[in-house]
Amino acid sequence: MSQKQRDLLELGRLEYLQALVTEFQVTESPEAKEQVLANLANFAYDPKNYEYLRQLQVLDLFLDMLTEDNEILVEFAIGGLCNLCLDKTNKDYILEADGVAPVINCLSSSNEETVMSAVTTLMYLTTPQSRQQTTALPVVECMLRFSLSANRRLSNLARIFLEDYCSPVQVEEARNLSKHTAVGIPLPKD
Amino acid sequence: MAAPGDGVGGVCKHHAQQDVCDSRAKYREGRRPRAVKVYTVNLESRYLLIQGVPALGVMKELVEQFALYGAIEEYNALDEYPAEQFTEVYLIKFQKLQSARVAKRKLDERSFFGSLLHVCYAPEFETVQETREKLQDRRKYIAKATSNRVHFVVKKIQEPKKTVSKNSEHDFQPETLGFSAADANTGNWDPSACCPYPYQPSCEFSSRNTACPSGGHFQRVLAFPQYVSNCAETSESFCQSKPLTQSAQQRGYTNTPVSLVLQRKVPSDNGIGRFMPRTTQLQERKRKRDQGNQIDLIGIDSDSSEVIIGPRLPEIPKVDMDDDSLNTSASLIRNKLTEVAVSVPKSSGEKPEDTQTKPPIKQRRRI
Numbered sequence: 001m002s003q004k005q006r007d008l009l010e011l012g013r014l015e016y017l018q019a020l021v022t023e024f025q026v027t028e029s030p031e032a033k034e035q036v037l038a039n040l041a042n043f044a045y046d047p048k049n050y051e052y053l054r055q056l057q058v059l060d061l062f063l064d065m066l067t068e069d070n071e072i073l074v075e076f077a078i079g080g081l082c083n084l085c086l087d088k089t090n091k092d093y094i095l096e097a098d099g100v101a102p103v104i105n106c107l108s109s110s111n112e113e114t115v116m117s118a119v120t121t122l123m124y125l126t127t128p129q130s131r132q133q134t135t136a137l138p139v140v141e142c143m144l145r146f147s148l149s150a151n152r153r154l155s156n157l158a159r160i161f162l163e164d165y166c167s168p169v170q171v172e173e174a175r176n177l178s179k180h181t182a183v184g185i186p187l188p189k190d
Numbered sequence: 191m192a193a194p195g196d197g198v199g200g201v202c203k204h205h206a207q208q209d210v211c212d213s214r215a216k217y218r219e220g221r222r223p224r225a226v227k228v229y230t231v232n233l234e235s236r237y238l239l240i241q242g243v244p245a246l247g248v249m250k251e252l253v254e255q256f257a258l259y260g261a262i263e264e265y266n267a268l269d270e271y272p273a274e275q276f277t278e279v280y281l282i283k284f285q286k287l288q289s290a291r292v293a294k295r296k297l298d299e300r301s302f303f304g305s306l307l308h309v310c311y312a313p314e315f316e317t318v319q320e321t322r323e324k325l326q327d328r329r330k331y332i333a334k335a336t337s338n339r340v341h342f343v344v345k346k347i348q349e350p351k352k353t354v355s356k357n358s359e360h361d362f363q364p365e366t367l368g369f370s371a372a373d374a375n376t377g378n379w380d381p382s383a384c385c386p387y388p389y390q391p392s393c394e395f396s397s398r399n400t401a402c403p404s405g406g407h408f409q410r411v412l413a414f415p416q417y418v419s420n421c422a423e424t425s426e427s428f429c430q431s432k433p434l435t436q437s438a439q440q441r442g443y444t445n446t447p448v449s450l451v452l453q454r455k456v457p458s459d460n461g462i463g464r465f466m467p468r469t470t471q472l473q474e475r476k477r478k479r480d481q482g483n484q485i486d487l488i489g490i491d492s493d494s495s496e497v498i499i500g501p502r503l504p505e506i507p508k509v510d511m512d513d514d515s516l517n518t519s520a521s522l523i524r525n526k527l528t529e530v531a532v533s534v535p536k537s538s539g540e541k542p543e544d545t546q547t548k549p550p551i552k553q554r555r556r557i
Contacts, residue, residue, distance in 0.1 A: 020218070023215065032215065035211060035214055045229060079229075079230045083228075083230055086329055087336050088336065089336075112203070113233075117232060120231060120232055124329070152315075153202075153313050156318045157321065160322050160325065
């Protein structure tokens with residue numbers, strides 16, 4: 001058994017996550033911060049951890065990191081949100097905390113993983129109530145551009161977004177709008 | 191190194207093997223050295239890209255290796271994909287995402303005909319429909335997993351109880367046995383005792399990190415103490431309901447050495463407030479005992495006094511100090527403590543039972 005596993009058993013899952021959160025909070029090292037955030041974001045993939053992550057307010061932690069200057073922190077945080085936002089409780093919490101706006105902001109990141117996590121997160125956060133926000137006109141316009149991207153993963157995601165989450169009327173409207181305005185959100189760099 | 195992702199067959203950034211991270215804190219180290227990376231549903235795929243396959247005409251063997259982990263739908267060599275000299279690149283499409291996951295985990299960095307394979311997901315080969323299905327599958331999986339959770343938690347609460355009572359029948363060896371009980375138990379304690387504390391650090395955090403620009407977060411954080419008190423209430427009621435059943439009663443006592451072991455261990459690791467919880471938990475238990483003292487006595491009186499006291503007695507030789515005079519002083523102190531411990535509850539009522547039930551408490555104080 002590896003050291004980590006033994007520690008996990010010893011401390012228990014919650015305590016282990018707690019230790020991560022604490023390290024994230026107290027560390028001065030940007031590197032450690034990134035590592036721990038990546039850890040937490042990967043833990044957010046497994047539904048078994050959701051209860052603990054909520055208890056430790058990791059959702060707030062992720063949301064806060066979306067506005068960081070450090071691109072890597074943003075990438076990991078939106079990845080974490082993308083991983084846990086399908087759960088009903090988490091979804092409600094994020095919507096309640098006005099999480100949609102910072103997620104939309106991630107669409108203009110130059111980091112492709114950030115952009116893709118943001119697109120998926122927006123899909124997963126779409127509910128009858130939040131639809132207006134998640135498929136606002138600028139977002140739809142952005143997806144139109146992404147759907148023409150040479151990056152197959154991104155164009156696939158954008159097409160799904162347009163086809164499954166937007167009405168034809170919305171898409172048409174966005175299409176007309178983007179005809180007039182040449183400048184939009186830039187495509188992510190590779 | 192990453193050419194602009196020109197569609198299918200191109201080199202993508204996420205194909206490149208990232209540098210392994212060698213600056214992880216010890217407790218975060220995994221079994222295998224890994225890079226710092228976050229996996230999301232977007233990065234996963236039923237398509238696996240295999241680089242570093244020696245150009246020896248071993249496609250059949252390669253596919254056979256991968257087929258061990260699930261049915262393969264398609265496979266082909268990617269001739270146009272830039273490869274190192276004398277190696278080839280292959281694409282394998284599994285029928286199920288789970289197979290691809292396992293295959294990647296098992297075969298990445300595996301030696302294959304003298305060369306190390308590099309296996310990564312290749313979601314850019316997915317069609318729109320395949321990506322759509324992948325996203326839907328994740329949706330279904332989460333819906334299923336989170337609806338099952340309730341049962342899961344309930345099971346967890348009941349199950350460890352058994353392990354503990356089993357332990358109490360054994361002769362108790364506090365260090366080793368107690369520890370495994372603690373491991374099995376974490377799930378059991380959590381709902382009752384752990385609830386109140388996880389918020390504490392974030393409280394600390396909010397006061398410490400006031401430099402952080404986002405105001406919304408703190409409002410949200412500030413809202414929590416209310417929640418904590420709610421939690422504390424629920425946990426208390428949880429504890430109070432416990433003494434009613436006798437097995438739960440035993441649990442309370444037999445757990446004691448475990449919690450002691452933990453308590454001893456924890457502060458040495460880290461002095462920060464994050465492990466307050468254990469103390470909180472002990473206090474919780476102490477309060478519970480104080481409150482439910484009468485019920486306690488009844489519970490033990492009925493028949494379990496032997497079971498509880500029995501296993502505890504062998505602990506005493508553990509404190510043997512290898513010196514007669516030290517032992518004499520120790521037993522003096524012990525007797526003194528018994529007197530004190532006995533005299534206090536006497537005032538609260540019951541007499542004969544006290545002498546039986548108090549020894550465990552006395553010992554806890556001593557340690």
